[in-house]
Amino acid sequence: EDKVVQSPLSLVVHEGDTVTLNCSYEVTNFRSLLWYKQEKKAPTFLFMLTSSGIEKKSGRLSSILDKKELFSILNITATQTGDSAIYLCASSRRGGSEKLVFGKGTKLTVNP
Amino acid sequence: DTGVSQDPRHKITKRGQNVTFRCDPISEHNRLYWYRQTLGQGPEFLTYFQNEAQLEKSRLLSDRFSAERPKGSFSTLEIQRTEQGDSAMYLCASSFKVSAYGYTFGSGTRLTVV
Numbered sequence: 001e002d003k004v005v006q007s008p009l010s011l012v013v014h015e016g017d018t019v020t021l022n023c024s025y026e027v028t029n030f031r032s033l034l035w036y037k038q039e040k041k042a043p044t045f046l047f048m049l050t051s052s053g054i055e056k057k058s059g060r061l062s063s064i065l066d067k068k069e070l071f072s073i074l075n076i077t078a079t080q081t082g083d084s085a086i087y088l089c090a091s092s093r094r095g096g097s098e099k100l101v102f103g104k105g106t107k108l109t110v111n112p
Numbered sequence: 113d114t115g116v117s118q119d120p121r122h123k124i125t126k127r128g129q130n131v132t133f134r135c136d137p138i139s140e141h142n143r144l145y146w147y148r149q150t151l152g153q154g155p156e157f158l159t160y161f162q163n164e165a166q167l168e169k170s171r172l173l174s175d176r177f178s179a180e181r182p183k184g185s186f187s188t189l190e191i192q193r194t195e196q197g198d199s200a201m202y203l204c205a206s207s208f209k210v211s212a213y214g215y216t217f218g219s220g221t222r223l224t225v226v
Binding site for chain 2: 004034036040041042043044045048088090097098099100101102103104105
């Protein structure tokens with residue numbers, strides 16, 4: 001059974017800090033790894049990673065995948081209070097299954 | 113609003129009652145997904161439609177759960193004889209083919225079974 005593990009489960013930082021969120025996975029026929037941000041209800045898409053070593057970047061957020069070591073990190077630089085949310089990591093498979101397998105998420109709290 | 117819409121936003125029901133939720137996906141999306149999320153957990157896959165065909169179902173989807181997408185547009189998820197363990201956020205998502213942008217999720221229906 002596919003497995004996605006995120007760490008830490010909870011993190012409290014001050015505005016301006018840089019954070020790194022971790023995601024490891026065990027997936028048969030791995031296709032991609034996705035990051036979502038969930039503030040109140042709907043998870044919103046951040047990144048999809050399919051290739052090792054290629055950094056994806058959006059503003060202060062960036063993410064990279066290591067397919068050899070089976071993990072991904074999400075970095076947020078110069079954090080703001082608006083970054084407070086649950087960050088979800090999910091994996092997808094090749095070969096017909098469309099489902100995503102999610103980790104439990106990392107709850108990030110950014111204090112002013 | 114061109115996002116994924118879910119209705120109702122909240123539902124409180126007594127144990128043993130039946131409930132039905134509706135999801136309206138983004139109009140050009142042919143794939144529709146249902147997930148369930150409980151407190152402190154990530155979303156768990158329930159089922160997936162491509163157009164009107166239900167192509168994948170989780171073992172989590174017991175015989176009390178049924179989902180339909182009759183015309184390949186909106187979908188309904190029905191839970192019969194609700195139990196307290198069914199209390200959760202039910203999330204719907206949609207996508208067009210295998211998107212490079214993942215799914216678009218709706219805001220969910222929060223079900224509380226009392």
